[in-house]
Amino acid sequence: MLRVVDLTVTIGGQSVVEGVSLSLGKREILAVVGESGCGKSITALSILGLQPNAARIANGRIEFDGEDLVAMGESRLRVVRGDRISMIFQEPVISLNPLMPVGVQVAEVLRVHRDVSSREAAREAVEMLRLVGIADPERRAGQFPFELSGGMCQRIMIAAALIARPAVLIADEPTTALDVTIQAQILHLLQRLRDEAGTTILLITHDMGVVAEMADRVAVMYGGRIVETASVDAIFAAPAHPYTRLLLATLPGVTTIRRAPLRTIAGNVPGSGEWPDGCRFRTRCPLADGLCRETPLLTRVSAAHRAACWHTDRAAALA
């Protein structure tokens, strides 16, 4: 459906995303997980050509429907964006136009991409609001973002992203700014979308609980690179990269003994430019040795499981 091939993005000559490849099948939910500065959001933004001005796609292809989105001009990309592939962001309130009724904002997407009258677009917008679970959609459509809660604004964003029935939805931390009971509603909505409309979803998140709830497959990023990719069950049951393994082990869970010291990962999350040569996790990794000065490539752990580490055979001993 959508393939990212060997994507490298640089900012001021410094690579922030390096050699990232992803592929999404129809109806699949792929979660890209990582911490701040790991390159997950830039990767997602680059798919639609929405990366910040300072960022440059130095290498790679983004294949969609037999076309390369990287090579596509802005005007053609505009046609794809919001129509075939659309995106929702972390902060729904700042992503919406504060001066325009929300129903108009949702309808506008349809007006741009389809040959419909404004009355028809408005009617479809109200239907879409109903579909994403907004009660009393006729009244809500006439309201402005400030009159709605954060959860409702996120639904408006989702409605605008979905009204043109895109094949792919890119969701960048869609529930991070929301309360958990609202998060549960939004995640449930995204699942229904996949099940009922067959939408393919690229989900960007840092929350391992959300990954477990939503994903079919997972790609873990660290330092601008993918360090591990596998099915959701394999990532949680048998993580092969020390970073993935330790990250999961730091989380307090049902089985951890209350008040017992939690597993930690040494050091800090380095920003781009501070990454060591070779494996970028090596300065924080308890398994690191001389070999890790060479960059490990993503290699096969099992059928659909890849990890970029020289010591995957020893990772199991970590936690």
Added chain:
Amino acid sequence: MDPLLSVRNLCVHYAVRHGGRDGVVQAVDGVSFDLAAGETLAIVGESGCGKSSTAYAILGLERATAGTIEFEGKALGNADERGRSGAMQIVSQDPSAALDPRMRVSDSIAEPLAISGVRPILRRARVAELLELVGLPPSSAARYPGELSGGQRQRVVIARALARSPKLLICDEPVSALDVSIRSQILNLFMRMQSELGFASLFISHDLSVVRHVADRVVVMYLGTIVEEGDVSAVFDAPTHPYTEALISAVPIPNPVAQRTRRKIILAGDPPSPIGDRPGCPFMPRCPIQVERCAASRPPLLGVRSTHRVACFVRTAP
């Protein structure tokens, strides 16, 4: 033993104009709880539930409009600086906002000591001691916050909060702004400090797995009121208020196999506006098990076990 902190019928109300009419925001509406010396009490709930307003009223940073706050047996008034200073401190969510970017780490940590009249030579010794305590190298004393990582900055905030050996440390979402791989470092630091220094803590968090790990007791708030209160094991293993049930079930756990088979309760709608009077149960508009009497009056907190209280007519019915 007398509690360290005793809060009774605390209310924090604000007058606002909303939609052209005067109204009252009932941010905290009749909250009561005790906190024993050395104990960790977590307050959980979603945005707008009043958990931060409760903490700020205790700290004297927000005006209590009714109720009493007793600390070490003495009632604290709204402007009672002396009763609070030094004995209670706060660690807030965002360490970048909590530190003055133009002040060296050593000066930030020494500031509360200077204010309480500690001599410079003793201050320097105490700063060195505190840096070591929170796991920062001595060289960080001369650094500015901008030169430190988020995790290191939160260590500085904790060192400053501990400078005057408080008896109560209020932690308001202390790890929410930190990267996931850094959170466990800070949580471990908090737990180690607490067992070494013995302070009590009011721990405000929306992250239930963190609360379950660090707290002794937990208070669940909804729309300014306490809906459930009890030992961590009681509340998490046998949540009894329908809101607590939904809240716990809504947090996805990092285990895909278990997550697929878990019962999930998805609440409809949003919490209602905290403006204006609500005669009935505040959770009623979203409650899946409501009955007629829930609209008429507010359910009292009743004991369901010796260390577990719940405010729900349905669940506490004999």
